[in-house]
Amino acid sequence: MSTLASTDATITDFAAAVGATEPIAVRGGGTRWHLGGALTGSARIVEAPKGIVDYQPAEMIVTVRAGTSTADLHTALAEHGQTCALPERGGTVGGAVVVGENRLDRMGRGSVRDAVLQVRYVSADGEVVTGGGPVVKNVTGFNIPKLMTGSLGTLGLLAEVVLRTNPAPPVQRWLRAESVDPRDLRDIVLRPGAVLWDGTSSWILVEGHAADVDAEIDRLAARADITTTAGPPELPPHRWRLSPSDASQADRFVDGEFVASIGVGTVWATTAQPVRKPDPVAAQIADRMKQLFDPTGRLNPGRSTWT
């Protein structure tokens, strides 16, 4: 008997609702509903189960159903001085995982794909499938959690995840600097939470023990003209995916206003990034993956992770 098998009735109910035939899609908060293209045909829309199943602060892991709002999750974690890699922008946990967008302070909190330890999802044929495991280190079998993270629900409909949590830094301080190469800011601070640049000004999130933060700020002040600020700048709506070196020259790639995440590569811009051509062989693997996981194409029909 499998020790990972689920006995949670909300998950078997969800599987029953998904069924094994007809086009179907899960809607979470709808905050990223446009990603991967519009649904085609007449997909039935279902909602994933909600609720935090098990939170063990001392283990730094949380088991949470996919329909739970990220706000509720973050509230629960904050009560124990913890946080996690999922963004706090609203929407659901399942939506955040299948979209796979990292937080603005990703350098401090880690990436979504590294935070997902276990997934439970309903397969195209209506079965509950579990991948990964509820521990922080695991190489038992193939890495289904990585495959599901960022899959836009095209391979299975997420029902529940086990996430790694992190201690929230004791102190966090946003600073703003003018006329400085943002890459230098990144290099001065050992582990910044974020370094942002809009082509003129830079923002840096310094975090950690209070004494360390003070020391980092002193080091920054010796090299740049810095001021304390309330938080990051407002981010334009479109997300570009660049390498860190390209993002630090985002003014050469992006028309109009932008905010670049230095050292990470993500750039928020007022225009959408042109569609990039996938590696043709990787695309073949991805096509086979879709065919094997969803032979009839019923899961989130029309959506693709390549757009």
Add this chain to the structure above:
Amino acid sequence: MSWFRRPSRPADPLLAELVDALAPDRVRNDGVQRSLTSHDASVFDGGVSGPVCFPTTTEEVQAIMRIAERHDRAVVPRGAGTGLAGGAIPLGAPVVVCTGKMNNVIQIDLENRIAWVEPGVINLDLSKQLRPKGFHFAPDPSSQQVCTLGGNVANNSGGPHCLAYGVTDAHVLALEVVLPDGQVARLGGLEDEPDGLDLRGAFVGSEGTLGIATKIAVRLTPNPPAVRTMLLSFSSVRDAAQTVSDVIAAGIVPAALEVMDQRMVTAIEAYVGAGYPTDAAAVLLAEVEGLESGVDIDVGHVERIGRANRATDVRLAGSDAERAALWKGRKTAFGAVAQIAPDYYLHDTVVPRAKLADVLEQVYEIVDRHDVLVLNVFHAGDGNLHPLLVFDAREEGTLERVHAAGAEILRASLEAGGVLSGEHGIGVEKQQYMEELFTAADLDHQNRLRQAFDPACRANPGKVLPMGHSCADIQALRAVPTGVWG
């Protein structure tokens, strides 16, 4: 070394094509070489190796894949052969691809904080090259002096410092991979969120069953300015394990939290003299790193938590030399056991950290019942247990008792809510236990992932998934072709 002097093209068509594609001295089919590649560092019986190839380029790996496909042979990639789960054991006389000669660091890109490396680069060699530049490669398996980065990718390797930094998959951004059909795929990318499915994440840890990585983009981690290494002594293993649980619960994530029990400490002291106290029931090696003030705060927390758990001694390494000695002890642990018995079986399971002390007590009870000697040295901070069963395989019946004890240890870990492997992988070692963790549907989906990369199931068949759940069963079970044995 007469086998090097092949005057003419080999008569065997498979060999002849491989020699044409590579070079006579980089395709070996002699008994010595095939014997060397028939097993890995585990206790498991070796398999049967077919021709052994030493490619130097991606194109040569492609050629090997295509030749093997034409001759309907499986392909098994091999790094340094340090695996402990039998992942590199060749089954069914496959073509074995040793990546050791692809050992160039192609590019160190400090702006992107990555390095492009070939799969045969040795783990520690990369960190040595990076050190003057202020960076290192974070995963540091115990075999890091010899194991290759290609092997680290295949096994999603860990190591003591993965507690804070994460295992290999958190440090691999992109891969160039030769698929079993000879095509080259680029997986992942230097972007934080590359387009498409995370095929890179699916590939890392796939134990050579999806293809062969020929170029790897690894993340460079900045060397921390301040490091403190502590050694805490305890009069019981439970107190040491509880200290680890309490440190994590307090929201401290040290760089490493390693526990060694008294038998292990005694063996290490006799071997290298690391300065560990041999009168303690267990020691905890804790390392915190970061900025000066923060590490001192964390050292204070760890000491306080240790003393609350009845630590009998708390020592802070006062110099780099002392620090190095403390780590030398930990890193030579597996060499040290050779003094006790000629053979060892190193287990690898993960349990919830709060269950560490309970499961360890079960481990001691299980091995006593089977009359087997155990030494414990493990990545306690991750809940990653490494019971090391030592024995002399020449004594009749010993290996059976070792395997019986090992099976019970695995089951105890699963019952505690754990998993089968934290860093060694499944290989041939734990296939038969996969059904105790996963359902048939779970395993079926893992097999689908595998087939998307390798529809014909020719890459390292017969590994990871249990018989009956793997597309590779037929390959693995196929009889050795006649004429393969020279």
